[in-house]
Amino acid sequence: MANPAIDIKLQLIENYKFEIDFGEFGQMVTDEHEPVGHGEGPGPSQLLATAVANCLAASLMFAIRKFKGDPGQVWARVSGDPERVDGRLRITNLAVELHLGQPAASIDKLERVLEQFEDFCVVTQSVRSGIDVAVTVLDSDGQVLNT
Incomplete structure (x- = not known):
């Protein structure tokens, strides 16, 4: 069994908040914590x-x-x-x-x-x-x- 390659897409939403696309495993939102970001997701x-x-x-x-x-x-x-x-x-x-x-x-x-x-x-x-x-x-x- 071969190890799967890592292929993840990140797209800036705004400020420091990103949507991370794991392909078949769905998406999640990350964000830096204040004062840099707004803490709207894990950093x-x-x-x-x-x-x-x-x-x-x-x-x-x-x-x-x-x-x-x-x-x-x-x-x-x-x-x-x-x-x-x-x-x-x-x-x-x-x-x-x-x-x-x-x-x-x-x-x-x-x-x-x-x-x-x-x-x-x-x-x-x-x-x-x-x-x-x-x-x-x-x-x-x-x-x-x-x-």
């Missing part, structure tokens, strides 16, 4: 953080399912604070929490999963050279499974 920084968390969650599910496990209802939270670097705002770090929908004891080969799942995440591994990405995995009981 590029939010989309970047979302892409990292989404990719990590999918990679975790893939790694668990590879060993015939059931991750349950997975959910994620990502946070980060833009910082000034050489006078310009930059995203220097993101903290991603991945929450499994099952207790750790019910997931076979979990230690092995935790050792390898981040390597499956194309987005995180692509941005890590410039952004520190801290990943925490918790089971359904709130137990931290990695450090």
Whole structure:
């Protein structure tokens, strides 16, 4: 199976608001936050953080399912604070929490999963050279499974 090429169209609507066309997956509107834009949609920084968390969650599910496990209802939270670097705002770090929908004891080969799942995440591994990405995995009981 070949990896699909990335082909997304952005069209300026007004000010800093864009319509993003994902082709068969539809459209969405993005906008910079005030004072630059009007905050009428997620901004590029939010989309970047979302892409990292989404990719990590999918990679975790893939790694668990590879060993015939059931991750349950997975959910994620990502946070980060833009910082000034050489006078310009930059995203220097993101903290991603991945929450499994099952207790750790019910997931076979979990230690092995935790050792390898981040390597499956194309987005995180692509941005890590410039952004520190801290990943925490918790089971359904709130137990931290990695450090």
